[in-house]
Amino acid sequence: VLVPSPDYPLWTACVNLAGGTAVHYVCDEESEWYPDIDDMRSKITDRTVAIVLINPNNPTGALYPKEVLQQIVDLAREHQLMIFSDEIYDRLVMDGLQHVSIASMAPDLFCVTFSGLSKSHMIAGYRIGWMVLSGNKSIAKDYIEGINMLTNMRICSNVPAQSIVQTALGGHQSVNDYIVPGGRLYEQREYIYNALNSIPGVTAVKPKAAFYIFPKLDVKKFNITDDEQFALDLLHDKRILITRGGGFNWHEPDHFRIVYLPRIEVLRDATEKLTDFLSYYRQ
Numbered sequence: 001v002l003v004p005s006p007d008y009p010l011w012t013a014c015v016n017l018a019g020g021t022a023v024h025y026v027c028d029e030e031s032e033w034y035p036d037i038d039d040m041r042s043k044i045t046d047r048t049v050a051i052v053l054i055n056p057n058n059p060t061g062a063l064y065p066k067e068v069l070q071q072i073v074d075l076a077r078e079h080q081l082m083i084f085s086d087e088i089y090d091r092l093v094m095d096g097l098q099h100v101s102i103a104s105m106a107p108d109l110f111c112v113t114f115s116g117l118s119k120s121h122m123i124a125g126y127r128i129g130w131m132v133l134s135g136n137k138s139i140a141k142d143y144i145e146g147i148n149m150l151t152n153m154r155i156c157s158n159v160p161a162q163s164i165v166q167t168a169l170g171g172h173q174s175v176n177d178y179i180v181p182g183g184r185l186y187e188q189r190e191y192i193y194n195a196l197n198s199i200p201g202v203t204a205v206k207p208k209a210a211f212y213i214f215p216k217l218d219v220k221k222f223n224i225t226d227d228e229q230f231a232l233d234l235l236h237d238k239r240i241l242i243t244r245g246g247g248f249n250w251h252e253p254d255h256f257r258i259v260y261l262p263r264i265e266v267l268r269d270a271t272e273k274l275t276d277f278l279s280y281y282r283q
């Protein structure tokens with residue numbers, strides 16, 4: 001199963017735990033963190049069964065345009081691959097951009113689209129999510145049988161929380177006020193993007209969606225060879241917790257992830273401390 005690198009790591013874990021083999025395709029920082037289609041193509045073999053997409057993306061905050069999705073659909077069609085599309089951040093899109101669900105562009109292919117309320121309605125922990133199966137279900141009979149078995153074994157998701165789904169999806173979408181100028185998520189994104197890029201040795205692509213940013217460290221400047229050590233040193237020195245790039249199946253020690261949900265005052269305090277830390281840190 002082709003899984004992005006960097007990924008939301010449960011995807012790699014799920015594939016491997018289910019007895020599959022997660023093969024990572026690269027998302028390219030030089031191209032707004034879009035999937036590298038040539039890399040994806042080069043990793044398809046006669047044993048490849050599916051492509052996983054995370055769009056909008058955790059940890060990069062990327063949003064994939066139609067042209068990129070079309071190339072993925074073309075590849076999947078050519079090799080008759082299933083598409084698993086994790087779209088949990090589909091309502092958290094900024095800059096007037098539109099999220100496009102890949103299943104809408106591939107009515108002939110078997111697609112599983114995942115979403116839920118935990119991000120758009122800020123109720124992580126209530127365990128309200130769903131999957132939509134579409135397209136050519138005849139190639140996925142055993143998969144669907146497995147899902148039915150699992151859901152029957154688990155009975156159902158949290159019932160009191162289910163009662164809010166209709167109101168949440170149908171009512172006023174308060175998140176819309178967060179993602180425009182003046183809104184919390186938008187302003188926090190602007191702040192963290194500018195603050196990180198003004199630190200010598202740090203660069204970051206501007207996220208378009210979700211609430212993460214995945215900055216790059218100049219590993220030569222800081223002599224970084226181990227991103228876990230970097231995270232631990234920052235935590236010990238400054239009491240700031242970041243997630244290292246390796247936690248997202250990113251194979252170089254040169255990235256880390258910030259969740260920019262805290263208010264700007266908190267982000268300011270953290271970036272000032274990070275700036276100070278990086279002024280002396282050498283691994």
Ligand SMILES: Cc1ncc(COP(=O)(O)O)c(C=O)c1O
Pocket residue numbers: 008054057058086088116117118119124125127128129
């Ligand atoms: C890409 C992605 N998919 C799924 C999830 C999990 O969402 P839930 O809270 O519904 O389990 C997350 C949570 O961080 C995520 O980042």
